[in-house]
Amino acid sequence: MSGKTMDISINLNGKRVAASVSPDLSLLAFVRAQGCKSVKCACETTNCGLCTVWLDGQAVLSCAVPMARANGHAVMTLEGLQAESADFARCMAEEGAEQCGFCSPGLIMNVLSMEREIRERAAAAGEEPQMPSDEEMDSYLAGNLCRCTGYTSQRRAIRRYMASRFAACAQAVVAGQEE
Ligand code: FES
Numbered sequence: 819m820s821g822k823t824m825d826i827s828i829n830l831n832g833k834r835v836a837a838s839v840s841p842d843l844s845l846l847a848f849v850r851a852q853g854c855k856s857v858k859c860a861c862e863t864t865n866c867g868l869c870t871v872w873l874d875g876q877a878v879l880s881c882a883v884p885m886a887r888a889n890g891h892a893v894m895t896l897e898g899l900q901a902e903s904a905d906f907a908r909c910m911a912e913e914g915a916e917q918c919g920f921c922s923p924g925l926i927m928n929v930l931s932m933e934r935e936i937r938e939r940a941a942a943a944g945e946e947p948q949m950p951s952d953e954e955m956d957s958y959l960a961g962n963l964c965r966c967t968g969y970t971s972q973r974r975a976i977r978r979y980m981a982s983r984f985a986a987c988a989q990a991v992v993a994g995q996e997e
């Protein structure tokens with residue numbers, strides 16, 4: 819790390835945070851220093867997904883984002899998504915989708931990102947949000963390493979969560995149970 823610093827300012831969970839930091843300080847280290855301890859550090863090589871945050875609404879791996887790139891942008895962590903996070907955590911508990919819990923912070927950030935993107939895409943098209951396919955779920959969870967579940971129970975938790983939020987998704991669950 820060089821000795822140079824730069825003044826940065828980001829919107830973190832709805833609040834402006836300014837600091838003088840090394841430009842190559844990772845966003846992961848920065849948000850943890852700001853008290854966002856939901857963002858976990860494991861591999862630091864973009865292989866586990868535990869450090870997932872939203873940067874301008876997109877899920878990113880914060881271990882791979884230097885503060886020079888985050889400067890001026892909006893960052894969201896689980897601390898800023900507590901109501902949605904609690905709802906999905908309940909769905910995980912009801913589907914037995916949390917075992918050791920190691921992967922949960924990154925998983926939840928990715929699932930909430932998926933829900934938001936499906937909702938916004940449907941709104942732009944003037945349609946009802948539809949239940950994602952298994953393949954679509956897997957594409958959102960691809961960067962989130964889970965050593966315990968095999969993702970089957972996590973997919974069930976996602977379906978339960980989507981059904982709790984959107985009528986068309988609830989109907990899809992009912993139709994699936996009747997097949
Ligand atoms: S700590 Fe960032 S992907 Fe593992």
Ligand code: FES
Binds near residue numbers: 918919921922965
């Ligand atoms: S529940 Fe243990 S790693 Fe995912």
